[in-house]
Amino acid sequence: MNVTAALQKSSITTREKVGLAWRLSLPAILAQITTILMQYIDAAMVGQMGAAASASIGLVSSSLWLCNGVGSAATYGYSVQIAQAVGAGDIAHARSLYRQGLIVVLTFGCLIGGIGLAISGSLPRWLGGAEEVCRDASAYFRVYMWTLPVVMLQRFVGSSLQSAGNMKAPSILNSCMCVLDVIFNMVLIFPTGMFTLGPLRFYLHGAGLGVYGAAWGTALSHIVIFALLFYVASMRQHELHFEKHGSFRVQRHDFRRAWKIGVPIGLEQAATCGAQVMQTRIVAPLGTVAIAANSFAVTAESLCYMPGYGLGAAATTLVGQSIGAKRKDLAKSFSWITTFMGIAIMTGAGIIMYFVCPYLFRFLTPVPEVQELGTKVLRIELLAEPMFAASIVANGALVGAGDTLIPSIMNLASMWGVRITIAAILAGTLGLTGVWIAMCVELTFRGIIFLIRLGRGRWMRKMQEAPSHG
Numbered sequence: 313m314n315v316t317a318a319l320q321k322s323s324i325t326t327r328e329k330v331g332l333a334w335r336l337s338l339p340a341i342l343a344q345i346t347t348i349l350m351q352y353i354d355a356a357m358v359g360q361m362g363a364a365a366s367a368s369i370g371l372v373s374s375s376l377w378l379c380n381g382v383g384s385a386a387t388y389g390y391s392v393q394i395a396q397a398v399g400a401g402d403i404a405h406a407r408s409l410y411r412q413g414l415i416v417v418l419t420f421g422c423l424i425g426g427i428g429l430a431i432s433g434s435l436p437r438w439l440g441g442a443e444e445v446c447r448d449a450s451a452y453f454r455v456y457m458w459t460l461p462v463v464m465l466q467r468f469v470g471s472s473l474q475s476a477g478n479m480k481a482p483s484i485l486n487s488c489m490c491v492l493d494v495i496f497n498m499v500l501i502f503p504t505g506m507f508t509l510g511p512l513r514f515y516l517h518g519a520g521l522g523v524y525g526a527a528w529g530t531a532l533s534h535i536v537i538f539a540l541l542f543y544v545a546s547m548r549q550h551e552l553h554f555e556k557h558g559s560f561r562v563q564r565h566d567f568r569r570a571w572k573i574g575v576p577i578g579l580e581q582a583a584t585c586g587a588q589v590m591q592t593r594i595v596a597p598l599g600t601v602a603i604a605a606n607s608f609a610v611t612a613e614s615l616c617y618m619p620g621y622g623l624g625a626a627a628t629t630l631v632g633q634s635i636g637a638k639r640k641d642l643a644k645s646f647s648w649i650t651t652f653m654g655i656a657i658m659t660g661a662g663i664i665m666y667f668v669c670p671y672l673f674r675f676l677t678p679v680p681e682v683q684e685l686g687t688k689v690l691r692i693e694l695l696a697e698p699m700f701a702a703s704i705v706a707n708g709a710l711v712g713a714g715d716t717l718i719p720s721i722m723n724l725a726s727m728w729g730v731r732i733t734i735a736a737i738l739a740g741t742l743g744l745t746g747v748w749i750a751m752c753v754e755l756t757f758r759g760i761i762f763l764i765r766l767g768r769g770r771w772m773r774k775m776q777e778a779p780s781h782g
Contacts, residue, residue: 337626370607385578389570399636421461500525580720624708631712662697699759
């Protein structure tokens with residue numbers, strides 16, 4: 313049974329709901345896990361060049377998240393409407409929203425990318441980076457900004473496919489993107505010669521571009537996968553298919569609703585990622601080893617929380633289509649089912665990670681000091697995985713209902729009011745350990761308030777605000 317069939321039934325059992333949520337989320341979960349596994353290899357490649365190379369990428373990572381986060385406003389503004397239109401059976405409107413979204417996302421991408429290029433030379437110094445890492449950090453950030461419009465379009469097209477109920481294509485192609493990233497990185501990062509990666513040793517014909525090559529490897533992989541996703545969505549997906557005389561003109565009423573849905577998300581992402589930039593600023597004076605350990609710990613932990621984002625994507629689709637079909641009962645059920653699934657999976661992943669993380673750090677970096685510090689701080693944060701899961705998946709469900717303003721304020725207050733405040737206090741005495749204690753406390757607090765928001769049910773009022781289709 314697919315989502316459309318479920319929406320047409322007068323009642324379905326809890327077992328059927330769980331099965332539907334699992335089938336819809338599994339491709340996204342597997343893709344997220346594959347993505348992280350490939351990022352491990354990516355990080356290990358850069359790690360072979362030493363702590364300074366890893367620190368140069370880690371220094372600007374939060375700024376890249378900031379740019380992507382601001383751009384997500386346009387993506388969610390239109391993809392949530394697409395899910396609701398598909399749920400209501402209004403395919404013509406879903407196709408129109410997809411075409412409009414392409415134009416709006418491209419415009420946003422060019423604007424944000426242009427600003428990023430303008431500040432790329434000064435950004436690492438603003439973040440407090442040492443001279444040994446600033447040059448490579450600027451180069452990495454600059455290349456990414458050149459390709460940001462394509463990156464944002466790729467994510468919008470993938471999100472639109474998911475909103476239409478197609479989780480498989482974006483999941484498979486995003487996994488392929490990671491494989492391409494590894495291949496491009498191998499060729500572009502290292503010079504020609506014998507290459508060692510874990511137990512593997514082989515001869516490589518490489519360009520020897522270092523961190524600059526890592527940036528271009530990532531950029532090229534995004535470009536290739538965007539082209540494939542665009543073909544699938546625009547030519548093969550029924551709900552999004554380009555019509556012969558379809559207009560790309562942005563409609564005022566659709567843009568207003570996209571603005572209402574997306575702007576709170578964009579502002580929240582900007583504030584949240586801004587907090588991460590501030591966290592980087594707090595970590596930077598702690599030294600190159602701390603920056604590298606912080607970056608690798610974030611990469612290692614992502615294997616635990618990426619399944620949560622896969623379930624969050626499924627929750628957005630399930631709740632969004634239920635809202636569009638005016639099925640309040642299904643929207644509520646799917647929100648709780650996916651949230652509890654996320655808590656269970658991420659809790660299990662956190663337990664496993666606690667024991668295996670020392671071995672992961674040995675794979676990611678050859679520097680013993682980075683391995684030891686990274687393991688120490690990651691184990692602290694793993695205590696927060698259950699509530700971190702609750703915040704991720706519950707937020708995905710709320711987004712599907714178009715409830716974005718209050719959750720965005722909640723994320724903002726949690727990041728700035730709890731994490732940054734505690735990190736600033738503890739970093740001076742406990743160093744990087746204090747920063748990750750702050751992260752653990754904040755993620756736990758965030759999960760609790762999102763469960764409260766979901767439980768109170770006020771977000772269900774968005775059903776009355778959803779437009780009629782027909």
